[in-house]
Amino acid sequence: MSSILSKPMRTRMGMKESGRGVGTLIGASFIILILLAGFGAYMFMTEQWNSYMESVMEIETLDYERKQENAYFTNGRALTEDNHLNVSLMNRGAIEIQIIYVGVFDYFGDDANCTYYSVEPLLVMPGTSETNIGTDILLSDPTQTYEIRLVSHRGTIFTGELRNGNITDSNSGPRGPPGPPGPAGGTTNETQNTFGPFQLHFDTWRFYY
Structure with missing residues (x-):
């Protein structure tokens, strides 16, 4: 059981x-x-x-x-005989500078045009100068006064005033906001370019990825 x-x-x-x-x-x-x-x-x-x-x-x-980055325009003649831009930049800093844009700003004409041109990257080593910058850019009125801006790949802007074919460095003077560049050879309106792929920071572009 x-x-x-x-x-x-x-x-x-x-x-x-x-x-x-x-x-x-x-x-x-x-x-x-x-x-x-x-x-x-x-x-x-x-x-x-x-x-x-x-x-x-x-x-x-x-x-x-x-x-x-610290550079300045070499003062003097900055136009060729056929009215193409031809500026020189002296690198007085301790780091290389690579120029990727040239800006031509016509503030003083009847129509204010602000044009950025994409250029072949130009490397300027410390203590050296580069000439023949912007030789592909034709100025329609060589007697006009222009503001010339060289933009580095880091976003620094070097500014000069072109008057009657002669350029004077003005990096220590006041500068307006640059605005992002348009397509190569395209025209951008500064008053409309506070947004875009670059964030404005004082008088330079700061690149954020």
């Missing part, structure tokens, strides 16, 4: 032990999932933080290098 009753009891005990084993596996699975989710979140946050810090360092490096 006892042997007959003990068989169901052993079955129930086996089922309980099996249930406990399944519960243990389920609990362990949940713990593993929680750990994996936490690790994934940690890795994601770490990656985002590293990306943010890299961007901050790039911006700080760019700002530091931009502040090292």
Whole structure:
């Protein structure tokens, strides 16, 4: 009799032990999932933080290098015989300067035109000067007064005044907001260019990626 009753009891005990084993596996699975989710979140946050810090360092490096850029126009004749622009820039700073845009600003004519021209990148090393800048740019009225701007790839703007074919450096003088350049040879209106791919900061462009 006892042997007959003990068989169901052993079955129930086996089922309980099996249930406990399944519960243990389920609990362990949940713990593993929680750990994996936490690790994934940690890795994601770490990656985002590293990306943010890299961007901050790039911006700080760019700002530091931009502040090292120091150059001036070589005063003198800045037009060719056929009225093409021909300016010279002297790099008196401690870092190389790469010119990527030339701006021609006609503030004094009947219609104020502000035109940026994309040029072949021109590298000016410290302590050296480069000539023949902007020789592809034709001025329609060589007797007019223009403001000439050379823009570096870091966003620094070097300004000179072209009057009757002669240029005078005016980097220490007041400058208006540059506005982002349009297509090569295109015309941009300064009063409408406070937005775009560049953020205005005083008298320079600051590039943010």
